Amino acid sequence: MNANAPIYLDYAATTPVDPAVAELMSACLTLDGNFANPASRSHLFGWKAEEAVEIARSQVAALIGADSREIVWTSGATEASNIALKGYVEAQGLKHAHFITSAIEHKSVLDCFAYLEGLGHRVSYVKPQADGRVSIDAIKALIEGDTALVSLMHVNNETGAINDIAELGQYLREQGIAFHVDASQSLAKVPVKVADLNVDLMSMSAHKMYGPKGQGALYVRRCPEINISAQMHGGGHERGMRSGTLATHQIAGMGKAAALAEQLLDKEHVQLQGLREQVIKGIDALPGIRLNGSREHSVPGIVNLCFRGVDGEVLLLSLKELALSSGSACMSATMAPSYVLAAMGLNEADALSSIRFSFGRFTTAEEIQRALAVIERVYSSLSPNATSN
Numbered sequence: 599m600n601a602n603a604p605i606y607l608d609y610a611a612t613t614p615v616d617p618a619v620a621e622l623m624s625a626c627l628t629l630d631g632n633f634a635n636p637a638s639r640s641h642l643f644g645w646k647a648e649e650a651v652e653i654a655r656s657q658v659a660a661l662i663g664a665d666s667r668e669i670v671w672t673s674g675a676t677e678a679s680n681i682a683l684k685g686y687v688e689a690q691g692l693k694h695a696h697f698i699t700s701a702i703e704h705k706s707v708l709d710c711f712a713y714l715e716g717l718g719h720r721v722s723y724v725k726p727q728a729d730g731r732v733s734i735d736a737i738k739a740l741i742e743g744d745t746a747l748v749s750l751m752h753v754n755n756e757t758g759a760i761n762d763i764a765e766l767g768q769y770l771r772e773q774g775i776a777f778h779v780d781a782s783q784s785l786a787k788v789p790v791k792v793a794d795l796n797v798d799l800m801s802m803s804a805h806k807m808y809g810p811k812g813q814g815a816l817y818v819r820r821c822p823e824i825n826i827s828a829q830m831h832g833g834g835h836e837r838g839m840r841s842g843t844l845a846t847h848q849i850a851g852m853g854k855a856a857a858l859a860e861q862l863l864d865k866e867h868v869q870l871q872g873l874r875e876q877v878i879k880g881i882d883a884l885p886g887i888r889l890n891g892s893r894e895h896s897v898p899g900i901v902n903l904c905f906r907g908v909d910g911e912v913l914l915l916s917l918k919e920l921a922l923s924s925g926s927a928c929m930s931a932t933m934a935p936s937y938v939l940a941a942m943g944l945n946e947a948d949a950l951s952s953i954r955f956s957f958g959r960f961t962t963a964e965e966i967q968r969a970l971a972v973i974e975r976v977y978s979s980l981s982p983n984a985t986s987n
């Protein structure tokens with residue numbers, strides 16, 4: 599890449615595809631490769647494509663400690679959450695049920711609940727604590743007689759805060775309440791085993807773990823069995839839960855990404871923790887910059903910082919040597935404060951002065967050092983107390 603290209607610090611928006619994943623994917627496209635329709639049962643080409651899909655299914659299943667038959671391929675985590683939430687409500691025939699989720703979920707979950715509210719259901723939205731984590735006791739306190747399902751993200755995409763999914767999962771299992779988890783930001787970063795977490799439905803995205811965009815999966819528990827109704831009707835693929843010709847190259851890519859994630863998890867965690875400490879140490883030396891979120895209970899690769907008193911838009915524009923976002927990737931034309939930071943209790947000015955730095959597998963200590971130098975230079979020129987110090 600061009601030496602003047604910005605440093606990529608937006609891994610939470612999407613990760614680059616790992617070269618080993620890209621190589622496998624490109625071998626699933628052309629006539630001399632594994633290009634066929636995995637549903638073609640009458641020839642060798644189809645059988646080979648089906649085999650590639652099933653290898654990938656077992657790789658994703660292995661990453662989360664599931665059975666292959668519990669993995670349903672989708673186009674991403676957005677679709678997985680749509681099938682999970684709407685599909686569960688439909689399969690149960692629920693008419694006026696109660697649901698609990700958090701105020702800091704990804705839009706793909708929040709918008710499903712808004713849709714369900716429109717159908718006459720009730721939804722409680724739990725605010726996070728000041729450190730960005732959602733209190734499990736606060737969720738338990740909201741459970742009512744007709745609470746049918748709880749949905750809570752494992753790791754928040756703006757702050758990196760990790761929720762205690764295992765504690766909630768065990769409680770909900772005892773209560774007989776279904777549990778959906780959006781694991782888009784936790785897979786490949788922290789251990790995610792469905793048996794430990796007691797989840798019933800779990801959304802996954804390939805492009806947050808060095809796989810391709812446009813591929814995801816939904817975990818659907820078999821024991822105790824969870825039923826969901828299809829939201830996409832067609833040829834009855836994926837045991838009727840999600841129709842549509844399987845994208846062999848995308849699926850093989852997600853499988854390979856999952857296998858790499860499992861293999862690299864511990865090593866990568868140590869590496870990213872080192873980079874995180876480097877960032878936090880650099881930031882601690884600059885007065886007026888504050889960490890949004892939890893120092894301890896966070897994935898290492900996401901650091902959300904508040905540059906108090908500095909306009910976020912101006913800051914982002916001045917930091918163009920760094921490829922960053924102000925929080926979630928969905929930035930509108932006019933800068934709106936992040937609903938995640940607002941829910942954590944930040945005032946509008948502080949939320950607007952906050953920027954997310956996210957890094958990953960290919961980030962080097964040298965890049966972090968350069969990024970810190972840029973931040974120091976830009977911040978000292980923009981900070982209101984720059985001249986007074």
Ligand SMILES: *Cc1c(COP(=O)(O)O)cnc(C)c1O
Nearest residue numbers: 674675676704755782783803814
């Ligand atoms: C990226 C992301 C999604 C959406 O995933 P897609 O595969 O892009 O649909 C959902 N939830 C969280 C927390 C995310 O970070």
